[in-house]
Amino acid sequence: MTILETLASAARFAGSRWQAARARGPEDEKRLWRYVGESRNFIHVTGQLYRFEDYLAGLAPGGPSRTSPVLNASTGAFSRPATEMLLAVLDEVSEPQQKQHVRVLIALLDFIADTGQIEEVEDFFIHHHQYAPIAVARFTRREDAERWLKDTAEPPSPAHILIGDDYYQCGYMREDDTRGLEREYVMxxxxxxxxxxxxxxxxxxxxxxxxxxxxxxxxxxxxxxxxxxxxxxxxxxxxxxxxxxxxxxxxxxxxAWEEHKKKLALEESEEAEAPPVEDGG
Known part of the structure; x- marks a missing residue:
């Protein structure tokens, strides 16, 4: 399972717990589950999936079951209560896969604490709807961006960058060192x-x-x-x-947006009309 799949599965578990809290009505619990979900979103949009994968790999097998000392010392409004909630859930659930999801989420909050990002993540949680979609870097020319993408040992991925005033998706796959830039029509x-x-x-x-x-x-x-x-x-x-x-x-x-929509509609039409691929069995 890739780190993207691992985090997606853990996020679905967090989403199901938020839905359960929503049905019961406790506002504090709903807010903390939302914070856990947005913490995952922050790591994703800032291109830190592989950094987190390395952090996970460095943990003791079966861990974590306790919080980061940095997180314990934090004055943040959400990080420590969210981790305490996750620790309680870890004791509560019995199914091994659920326990693994909770451990990943605890590790996620520990990673954020240990990398000094608590304040930034809490700001993202509270205010991100008031901000433009996050871009991690800006370049004047595409050539500069392509050189950066080529020369950076492990570029942030997936993440947006700006070339001039335009958004591009920066992609990097550690498994085969695939790298690429694709124009995105965000704005x-x-x-x-x-x-x-x-x-x-x-x-x-x-x-x-x-x-x-x-x-x-x-x-x-x-x-x-x-x-x-x-x-x-x-x-x-x-x-x-x-x-x-x-x-x-x-x-x-x-x-540009109208042209892009036409292109997407044409691609969808061509895919729908394509003959099915026969199984060569």
């Missing part, structure tokens, strides 16, 4: 949703991108706002992790 889809009922009036107007960027340094968007540059509407997006803004021209983003 184009968001712009289509945000402008479905029109662009709100009153957007600040600037004569140049440089002027807009200087203004955004003093008025950071949370996570986005519309601006006008040389008469054209842009969506300005704040990337808290990278401490920068990207600027997305609305008209061309909407056009």
């Amino acid at each position: 184009e889809a968001a712009i289509a949703a945000l402008t479905a009922k029109g662009i709100p009036p009153g957007a600040p107007s600037f004569s140049s991108r440089t002027e807009a960027e200087e203004w955004l340094k003093r008025h950071p968007a949370h996570p986005e706002c519309f601006v006008v540059i040389a008469g054209e509407h842009y969506l300005a997006v704040h990337h808290k992790r990278l401490k920068l803004h990207t600027l997305h021209p609305v008209a061309s983003a909407l056009s």
Whole structure:
């Protein structure tokens, strides 16, 4: 089982426990199970799957059954209570597979503590709906991104990066050293949703991108706002992790999103029409 499958299975277990808590009604327990789930999401979107896999490999067989000393000393609002809840669940469940899921989740929170990420994960849990999708790096040109992907021993995966103002998915497979970049239409889809009922009036107007960027340094968007540059509407997006803004021209983003949807629809149609693959038995 790959680390992606291991974490996905543990996340499904956490989801089932959240559903059970939701049915019973205890708000604190629901919140802690959500925190566990978002902790897994954070590790995934920041490309730390293989780092966590190495952490798991370094644990004693059958562990962990106690919390990290770092986590015990933390003043975070959720990390320690969530781990205490998981330890109680570990004692409660009897099925070996369930116990393994709980151990993975405890190890996940310990990993976050031991790598100094408690504050960042708790901020992600509380505020991530107010942030742009996380990108772990930004490059001016695709050539720079491809060089980084090639030269980095183990690049973050799966994770978004920015090339200019565009999102790309960074992929790396440890098993066969496969590496790749694929364009993703993250902001184009968001712009289509945000402008479905029109662009709100009153957007600040600037004569140049440089002027807009200087203004955004003093008025950071949370996570986005519309601006006008040389008469054209842009969506300005704040990337808290990278401490920068990207600027997305609305008209061309909407056009790119429509083209991307047509491409996806064509691919789905071709797959549906393809003859079934016969079993050569």
